[in-house]
Amino acid sequence: MTKRLNKRILITGARGFLGSAIMKRLLVLGYELRLLIRPHGGIRDIDGYLMGNLEDTALYKSISQNLEIFEGDITVPFLGFDEGVYKRLTYEVDEVFHCAAATNFESQRAVELMDINVHGTENMLRFARSGKLKRFHYVSTAYVAGRQNSVVFEDKLVNEPQFNNEYERTKFLAEKMVVEYAKSAGIPYTIYRPSIIVGDSKTGVTCRYDNLYIFAKVLSNIENGCVRNQRGSMNKFHKRMTVNDQGVPVAIRVPGDPNAFVNLVPLDYVADAITELLRKRETVGKIFHIVNPNPPTVEKLRDLLISIMKIKNIDLTIDGEMDGKLLRTAERLYLRRTRTYYSYLFSKLRFDSNNTTAALRDTDIHCPAINYKLLKILLNYAISHNWGESNTVFVKKSVPYEKVL
Numbered sequence: 039m040t041k042r043l044n045k046r047i048l049i050t051g052a053r054g055f056l057g058s059a060i061m062k063r064l065l066v067l068g069y070e071l072r073l074l075i076r077p078h079g080g081i082r083d084i085d086g087y088l089m090g091n092l093e094d095t096a097l098y099k100s101i102s103q104n105l106e107i108f109e110g111d112i113t114v115p116f117l118g119f120d121e122g123v124y125k126r127l128t129y130e131v132d133e134v135f136h137c138a139a140a141t142n143f144e145s146q147r148a149v150e151l152m153d154i155n156v157h158g159t160e161n162m163l164r165f166a167r168s169g170k171l172k173r174f175h176y177v178s179t180a181y182v183a184g185r186q187n188s189v190v191f192e193d194k195l196v197n198e199p200q201f202n203n204e205y206e207r208t209k210f211l212a213e214k215m216v217v218e219y220a221k222s223a224g225i226p227y228t229i230y231r232p233s234i235i236v237g238d239s240k241t242g243v244t245c246r247y248d249n250l251y252i253f254a255k256v257l258s259n260i261e262n263g264c265v266r267n268q269r270g271s272m273n274k275f276h277k278r279m280t281v282n283d284q285g286v287p288v289a290i291r292v293p294g295d296p297n298a299f300v301n302l303v304p305l306d307y308v309a310d311a312i313t314e315l316l317r318k319r320e321t322v323g324k325i326f327h328i329v330n331p332n333p334p335t336v337e338k339l340r341d342l343l344i345s346i347m348k349i350k351n352i353d354l355t356i357d358g359e360m361d362g363k364l365l366r367t368a369e370r371l372y373l374r375r376t377r378t379y380y381s382y383l384f385s386k387l388r389f390d391s392n393n394t395t396a397a398l399r400d401t402d403i404h405c406p407a408i409n410y411k412l413l414k415i416l417l418n419y420a421i422s423h424n425w426g427e428s429n430t431v432f433v434k435k436s437v438p439y440e441k442v443l
């Protein structure tokens with residue numbers, strides 16, 4: 039049997055990539071959890087998730103007794119609960135862990151981003167203030183810092199920078215609101231700012247296949263297309279890739295700065311760090327960067343990907359000035375699939391993480407280095423899970439770089 043702590047935490051986003059990892063850790067520690075889950079498929083999903091992740095059935099049974107699930111939606115009044123349920127929870131819950139967010143980068147989804155990330159967070163703050171005053175944990179992002187090219191500190195709220203996308207802007211607005219609202223309502227708050235989260239460093243497990251994975255997946259698609267092409271088994275996709283019929287590698291220029299930093303953090307590090315920080319009293323009123331203190335450069339990451347994936351048929355260069363250049367077929371394919379992430383390949387942001395380092399000093403929670411071994415674990419998992427989906431990509435004739443973006 040797990041022990042039972044007399045602390046009830048309401049979690050949002052518990053079915054998501056990070057929220058589910060934190061939920062599992064809190065359950066194992068003995069917290070009583072209340073989950074706010076959107077109605078579609080929710081409850082059985084969570085049960086299945088826990089069963090699938092906790093092979094020990096006895097442990098599953100004992101911890102699932104500490105779990106109550108509520109269908110709701112953070113964007114609607116009373117979080118979509120019956121008024122009676124809402125009222126009961128405002129007194130029953132001791133702390134709120136607000137992890138739910140819209141996490142897409144597409145500008146056409148700006149309204150949804152604003153609604154979920156800003157208005158949804160306001161509703162959660164209102165909940166934290168109602169009934170019993172509750173401690174409020176908010177998962178932000180290190181990229182509220184936007185396009186700055188400097189060191190970003192934890193203690194200060196970032197001055198509104200230029201943003202790479204609406205996701206960053208809405209997370210910035212939400213974070214600012216958390217600090218101002220919490221201060222004026224007397225809510226004890228803690229903010230966690232992870233950088234770019236990838237799979238578990240020991241197992242590779244992930245349920246998100248964006249950022250790093252998309253770059254690797256498209257690289258793999260093109261490489262495999264080329265290989266099969268040389269063997270003569272062509273299909274629609276591979277016929278387009280015949281630029282290397284003479285055995286010359288396909289040249290692909292990727293927009294970016296070779297010396298920019300890609301701040302990747304494995305899921306287990308982020309979840310362990312946040313779980314540890316949220317249990318400490320002295321983390322109240324502070325912001326924590328959950329980042330990689332030694333992030334790889336774009337060039338280093340490119341080299342590691344090429345080496346791990348044994349890429350032979352592609353000559354991948356990083357090009358700081360792509361405007362006005364005509365794209366080849368393979369380049370167009372590559373860029374179209376990865377375009378939402380390019381601004382991050384120019385980022386020179388450095389994140390100071392003194393608060394996190396100090397608060398975790400006496401623990402063995404450290405961000406692992408993003409090296410060959412770790413990336414291989416991540417990529418092996420992704421490849422063995424078909425990058426989370428089955429996908430066929432088709433490309434058309436060459437177009438200018440600007441038209442793809």
Ligand SMILES: NC(=O)c1ccc[n+]([C@@H]2O[C@H](COP(=O)([O-])OP(=O)(O)OC[C@H]3O[C@@H](n4cnc5c(N)ncnc54)[C@H](OP(=O)(O)O)[C@@H]3O)[C@@H](O)[C@H]2O)c1
Nearest residue numbers: 051053054055056076111112137138139179232233234235
């Ligand atoms: N992934 C990263 O690299 C990264 C990096 C830095 C910060 N973060 C932050 O970490 C948090 C978790 O991100 P993630 O990667 O785990 O995202 P995710 O996998 O997309 O999960 C987001 C969760 O939010 C829930 N949600 C969205 N809209 C909701 C609504 N209206 N009402 C209730 N729940 C709603 C989703 O519910 P459904 O299951 O119903 O869809 C999902 O469970 C976010 O705040 C994100 O900004 C993530």
